[in-house]
Amino acid sequence: MITGSWISQVIVVIWLMNIGKISVIDPLTEEDSGNYTCIITSRGMTSSYTTTLDVLVPPVWKLMPIDLDTVSGDNVVLNCQGSGQPPPIVKWHKTTSQNSDFIPVTTQVQLNGSLVLNEISKEDEGMYRCNISNGIGTPLVKSVIIRVIGTNVDIRSFSDLSNLVIDPLTEEDTGNYTCVVNARGMTTSYTTTLTVLVPPSWSNVPHDTDALNGDPVILNCKGSGTPKPSITWSRTHGENMDFTILSSSNDLNILSNGSLHFNSISKKR
């Protein structure tokens, strides 16, 4: 009779050659990974063979990121960790609004998978998605929303009253503010919209332009503000200093971004 045995740090399976039994580790777990050596002894002769068993394990959550409300200037850590075999890779993506695409975030990602946002600012606000994958099973995906309130916001609470004070007020304070009242286990809330009005300011000032007869010409004119400023173009004719308001025609076009576009400029007009 030839007897053989499989030896590893974890298990020893006795294997009887003449019965032709195949050893099965059931259930197989991650700890069963390792080197297995088969030693065969026959008539005083010993021979062995070693093989490696890698047990593949789909990722499972260790640390899941959560939604956070932060104050501008805070140092924020978003944790995202999983285990699995092979060890999973953590990837982060970010989007700033519902209709824009997720873009990869790499610079602030640590070796442990956490995303570190030092001195958080309004630009860091948005939805962050963490994706843990190792090519086995389905990736683990969790999206969280990070909100940033400015340092100009102060909440002053009294026994029967709470005030939200915003000072100084900036355009970024525009938004919906919700006041939540808890009393004897009952919760009620009220939301109000704050729109910060901002007078127009230049973002693109048109400048004097020289052009050749027949050239296409674009004159840019752009401003920002809340509500969005409207743009009108007007011109004077010859010596007459009275301005007439322009509208799109065959020769010129007022583009949706406010720029004035001539297909082909002409001295005569």
Ligand SMILES: *[C@@H]1O[C@H](CO)[C@@H](O)[C@H](O)[C@H]1NC(C)=O
């Ligand atoms: C298995 O053997 C290989 C090759 O000798 C070695 O590199 C590896 O570290 C071993 N694995 C374990 C879990 O002992």
Ligand SMILES: *[C@@H]1O[C@H](CO)[C@@H](O)[C@H](O)[C@H]1NC(C)=O
């Ligand atoms: C990951 O590393 C960062 C930076 O070293 C640290 O701030 C964070 O706490 C770590 N996360 C975990 C879950 O240990």
Ligand SMILES: *[C@@H]1O[C@H](CO)[C@@H](O)[C@H](O)[C@H]1NC(C)=O
């Ligand atoms: C997560 O990452 C894996 C591997 O890169 C990719 O195949 C998968 O599409 C990603 N899932 C999401 C929801 O981004």
Ligand SMILES: *[C@@H]1O[C@H](CO)[C@@H](O)[C@H](O)[C@H]1NC(C)=O
């Ligand atoms: C505020 O709430 C209104 C009504 O629910 C919604 O239309 C608007 O988009 C919200 N504004 C912001 C900045 O979230």
Ligand SMILES: *[C@@H]1O[C@H](CO)[C@@H](O)[C@H](O)[C@H]1NC(C)=O
């Ligand atoms: C406005 O749009 C035109 C055509 O798309 C472009 O050439 C021009 O640079 C734009 N102006 C500004 C200020 O973005």
